[in-house]
Structures are given as C-alpha cells and as structure tokens.
Amino acid sequence: MKLSQLGVMTPLAKGGAGEVFDLDRSPDSAFPHMVYKAYLPEVLGTDAIKFAEQAVEFRDSLSPADKAELDAFSAWPVDVVKDGRTTVGVIMPRIDREFFHVSPGAGKTIINDFQWLLVDQAKLRSRGTQFDDLSSFGVRLRLLANFVHVLDWLHRRRVIVGDISFRNVAFAMNPPRVKFLDCDGFAFAPASATATGRTTPTFAVPELSGNPPHQRTVDEQTDIYKTGLVVLRCMTPGPGATQRAAKDIRLLAGLVPDQIVAATVGDCLAVDRSQRPTAASLYAVLQSQSASLSSPPTIAAIDVDSTKCLRGTDVIVTWDVTGAVAGTLRGPSGLDITVDFSKFPTGMAVPAQATGPLELIATNKYGSTTVQTPWVRVFELPAVIIDVPRPPKIGPISPLAPLDELQRSLSGVRVETPALVMPALNAANLDLPVWLAPEVQKLRPATALVESFDGVRDEMLAGGRALSERLGQALRPAPPRSRRWRRS
Structure with a gap:
C-alpha cells in the first residue's frame, strides 16, 4: 500500500521503533478502524523491516479461519506501507476499546497492558471497578491461560514472539481475554532471530545472557522461560513483582491449591532447556486449574424435538445450561437469536430456515461455551399442480326465426308519451x-x-293501451295464403 493512500493521520503513541497514527478512514474493508505504524528513520533498512514484511506474508498465507483467529487475539500487521519502493511502516487493526480504561484522575484513556496485573489489589481498587475481578486468582489464571494458548497457537506455526514483556500484551474482561501487541517484531523459524533488541532487561534468559552468551537466537524455549516469569509475577502482585525470578517460586506454591501449577512454572524457569515444558503442556495445566476456580458456562445437554420439518415451521430446542448470563442461538441462513436464560431456562422454539445444525453459545464473565444440536433437515412444502381440462368447444348457434320476425315487426313501433302541462x-x-x-x-x-x-x-293509461294494441297487431300471425291448383 502506498503512503499517499492513507489519508488524514492523527498521532496516538510513540515507541522505540516507530510512531502510531490513527487513520480517519480504514484502508481495508475487513476492519472498521485501522492505525498506521510509521518506523523511525534509524529503523529503516534494518531487520525490523524484514520481520514486518514476513509478518504480513505469514498472515496472507493463512486459511480464512486461522486468519480470523489471529486477528482476534493480536493486533497483527495487515499490509506494509511503502514510500516509493521503501517499506516505511505497516497498517494494523485498531485495538478494541474493551482493552482500555479511563484514568479516574486525569480522565485519560489508558491501555490495559499486563503491567496492571503486577499492581496490588488496593491500588487497583483506586483505579475504578473495572479491575475488581482481578482480586480473583481464578480470573488471573484464566487470563494467563489465554496468554499461553496464544503462544501455543503461534509456536505450532513456528512463530517466535521473542520480546515477551508486560507492555506487549493487553487484556480485557467479561470474558477474560488477551491481545498480543507489536507483532511486527515476531520471528519466524527456522530462520534465526537474533536476541539483540528482543529481550526486555527484566526478562533475561540464562542462555541469552553472559559474555559471550551461550545462544544468540530466540526460539520456543526462550519464549517459554519468559512466559514462566509472566505467570509467576502476575500471580504474585505487589512490591517487587517485576523482579521475581525462579527463586521466588515458593510464593506461587502457597497461593494455588494445586501444586502442579507451581511445579510446571518452576520447570519453565529451569536453566536446563530440555526440562522446560511446551506451551501446550503449560496451557493444559493453567486451563485445568482456572476451570476449577472460574469456569465458563456448562452445557450438559442440547437437543431438538424433530430432525425433519418444513421450512417456516418451529423447531423446539431444549438445553441444560448452568452458569450462563447470556446466550445466542445461531443456525443456517443467518439465524441469530439472543437467548435470555432467565426467560427460557430449558429451551425455546425457533423457526426452521435451512438444513444444518443449530448452535447454542452460552457466556458469562469467564468465557463462553458452544454446543451444536443434531442436524435438522428442512424441506420445502411441495407445490400442488391441478390440471384443469379445457371446456368443450361450442359451435355457432342458429338464430331463431320467430325472434327475427319479432325484431323486424317492432322496428317501426314508436311509443309517444304526451307532455305534461x-x-x-x-x-x-x-x-x-x-x-x-x-x-x-x-x-x-x-x-x-x-x-x-x-x-x-x-x-x-291511454298511451299504454295504444302501445298494447300495436304490439298485438305486430305479433299476430299473418293469414295463410290460398293455393291455386293448376291442372297439368
């Protein structure tokens, strides 16, 4: 995309690699709002530009489903911006407002990055009610499980985050979810990604430290070590949280009932790289523990009263749902109905529109659960065609001779009515x-x-009698003519 196509730009923020501008109109119809990240002059021509171009190429290579998932959990670059033949920046979707809060004192809009998870609850309470749920370890575990789930998704596609830090991840509540930022700096294996500029000082990794370091490239194992630090520090907020390291794992062991969490996070911080778990293993542990403390709704059963019906008739969907505060029932041909579980606790009737399953999505502040019904086959009402035979053809009707004679006789009759004086x-x-x-x-x-x-x-009366007499004369048959016989 050309720089001249971006239109009016409003400055939003400035970082170490570039400045972010809000665009007055979106250059991509898939996103209602977008921003432009312009790289600083000293960044142009460096590896940062190469990684940004690779990030755009990676997104373009994904299936529509994977692309939608990537856009949901990250502010991923959609296209590079060129000035002539030089890449000078990238455009990205603007972060949703759910990932921001308004400062009570200054009235400024501030992003909810992971730094807020390091603040103790007393200070968070002064920021307003939007952080009240963070007092629950279940909510914190769910946010961290979401974080590790995204990391696992990226690792399975050989994408390395590299510079994991609290500023590079934002969160939202209701339900708890995360969004990765600064994705234009991610690395793509198996090509090497040097650790230079890719490690925040408080996230030092053993193999990347030393002079000289044992390793000069970031990879999945360095991501896991930094993720272990994120989990440990976010679960033990308060003074000194930003400096916690492997030696402080005992603090976590005293907070979480299941000791497997502390053990797994401890493995993440092992100096021996071979002992570190994969992102998938860490996610399974965090997800299991968070589910026991803060769970999304449970849908124990769902069914329909009939799997065959005519289009336009009602199908009764029944369910057994617990822990939901809202829901949506979706189906083929754009069926989308909001479900109020307080009014419809066990089911409801919906119009059948097209063949396919119906999908119930139950949500609460901890997440959502989706379950499908059996397939419902919808049939059209058959058309009824009635074959009506043609009526028989009727020939011409011969005129009646007496009627013709009457018409000729009456042709000269005229009725005169005397004028009233x-x-x-x-x-x-x-x-x-x-x-x-x-x-x-x-x-x-x-x-x-x-x-x-x-x-x-x-x-x-006299006129009527005259008319009657004249009609009688006209209708009286003529006398027969006499025949004359001629001798032969």
Whole structure:
C-alpha cells in the first residue's frame, strides 16, 4: 500500500521503533478502524523491516479461519506501507476499546497492558471497578491461560514472539481475554532471530545472557522461560513483582491449591532447556486449574424435538445450561437469536430456515461455551399442480326465426308519451287572505301538479293501451295464403 493512500493521520503513541497514527478512514474493508505504524528513520533498512514484511506474508498465507483467529487475539500487521519502493511502516487493526480504561484522575484513556496485573489489589481498587475481578486468582489464571494458548497457537506455526514483556500484551474482561501487541517484531523459524533488541532487561534468559552468551537466537524455549516469569509475577502482585525470578517460586506454591501449577512454572524457569515444558503442556495445566476456580458456562445437554420439518415451521430446542448470563442461538441462513436464560431456562422454539445444525453459545464473565444440536433437515412444502381440462368447444348457434320476425315487426313501433302541462294557478279563485297571495303564488308549481294528477294518469293509461294494441297487431300471425291448383 502506498503512503499517499492513507489519508488524514492523527498521532496516538510513540515507541522505540516507530510512531502510531490513527487513520480517519480504514484502508481495508475487513476492519472498521485501522492505525498506521510509521518506523523511525534509524529503523529503516534494518531487520525490523524484514520481520514486518514476513509478518504480513505469514498472515496472507493463512486459511480464512486461522486468519480470523489471529486477528482476534493480536493486533497483527495487515499490509506494509511503502514510500516509493521503501517499506516505511505497516497498517494494523485498531485495538478494541474493551482493552482500555479511563484514568479516574486525569480522565485519560489508558491501555490495559499486563503491567496492571503486577499492581496490588488496593491500588487497583483506586483505579475504578473495572479491575475488581482481578482480586480473583481464578480470573488471573484464566487470563494467563489465554496468554499461553496464544503462544501455543503461534509456536505450532513456528512463530517466535521473542520480546515477551508486560507492555506487549493487553487484556480485557467479561470474558477474560488477551491481545498480543507489536507483532511486527515476531520471528519466524527456522530462520534465526537474533536476541539483540528482543529481550526486555527484566526478562533475561540464562542462555541469552553472559559474555559471550551461550545462544544468540530466540526460539520456543526462550519464549517459554519468559512466559514462566509472566505467570509467576502476575500471580504474585505487589512490591517487587517485576523482579521475581525462579527463586521466588515458593510464593506461587502457597497461593494455588494445586501444586502442579507451581511445579510446571518452576520447570519453565529451569536453566536446563530440555526440562522446560511446551506451551501446550503449560496451557493444559493453567486451563485445568482456572476451570476449577472460574469456569465458563456448562452445557450438559442440547437437543431438538424433530430432525425433519418444513421450512417456516418451529423447531423446539431444549438445553441444560448452568452458569450462563447470556446466550445466542445461531443456525443456517443467518439465524441469530439472543437467548435470555432467565426467560427460557430449558429451551425455546425457533423457526426452521435451512438444513444444518443449530448452535447454542452460552457466556458469562469467564468465557463462553458452544454446543451444536443434531442436524435438522428442512424441506420445502411441495407445490400442488391441478390440471384443469379445457371446456368443450361450442359451435355457432342458429338464430331463431320467430325472434327475427319479432325484431323486424317492432322496428317501426314508436311509443309517444304526451307532455305534461301544468295549469296556471289563479290565486284570486282561492278563498284566502290577501296577505297570503304572494306565498301561494310561490307554491304554484306544486299545486298545479296536484290538480293535474288525474289528467296525467288518464293520459298515461291511454298511451299504454295504444302501445298494447300495436304490439298485438305486430305479433299476430299473418293469414295463410290460398293455393291455386293448376291442372297439368
């Protein structure tokens, strides 16, 4: 991507390798908000640029599912930015606001990086209620288990974090989850990644120390050693937490009931690299222990009342869910229904839209659990076609001779109705007071009509009789003609 395509940029933060700018519009439609990391002049042309380009190539090589998972737990570079032919920076999705908090005093927005896990609970309480859950070791273990899960995901794809520190990982609550930062500096095995500039001073690793060091490259084992320090220090917050080392493992043993946690973290901090566990082994221990202290919801059972139905009819989904505060029921063709377990504790009816399983996602502040129903086969209602036969064809109808004769006979008949004549009303002939004469004159038309009613009736009756006589003459059959015989 060209630098000139980025539009308006607003400064956000500045680090040792570059400065981060907020972009007024996203250059990639897959992300609503993005930022631009511009490398400092002294970084251009160094290995940092090579690692940034490799990070973009790595993401491009992933499947859509892996790419979505990577974007969920990291602020991974999406594309490099070039000025001419020189790589000068990268663009990344902006970190979600859930990974920030507002400082009560200054009112500034501050990222929730892992440094906050080192602060004792009394000081955290002064920052507001957003950190109250960190008083639970179960929540802390769950955050750390998430951290190690991401590390395992990366290691299985031969990606080395290298510079693990508290500033390079952020966290959010409800549910507890993490997001890796500064991913443009990660290394990719089997190519070597030198340890220069890849180790925060308080995260020194035995094999990378000394003069000269026993090893000059970072790898999976150096990541595990630093992860052991992260777990130990985050589980024992308070004064001196940033300096805790392998000798302080006893502090952890007194806090966590299951001694296997302390033993496994102790193995992470072993000087002998061969004793260090893999990220997968460490995750299994942390996840098991955190589940006993803070667990996501449990879905013991889920089923449907029918696995075959017509489109548009209801399917009743039943479940046995504990520990959930919210849920979502999803299915084929975009079905997405919010479930209120207080109203629907054992199940609900949903419209069948397409063939496939339904998926119930139950969540609480510790995480989410997803379970699918058996497949539901949805059928279309068959179309009903009725074959209506054509009506029989009717031929022309012969005209009736008598009717034709009647029409010809009536063609000359005309009925005339005499016009009605209203006789004049003479007010002088009425025995009325003189002062009423003008009013009577106004009633002249109505009075004339009443007086002439008998005459009009007689005229109409006479006209009807005349019409009847003429119709009778027209319909009377003609007399037969006489035949004359001729002798042959």
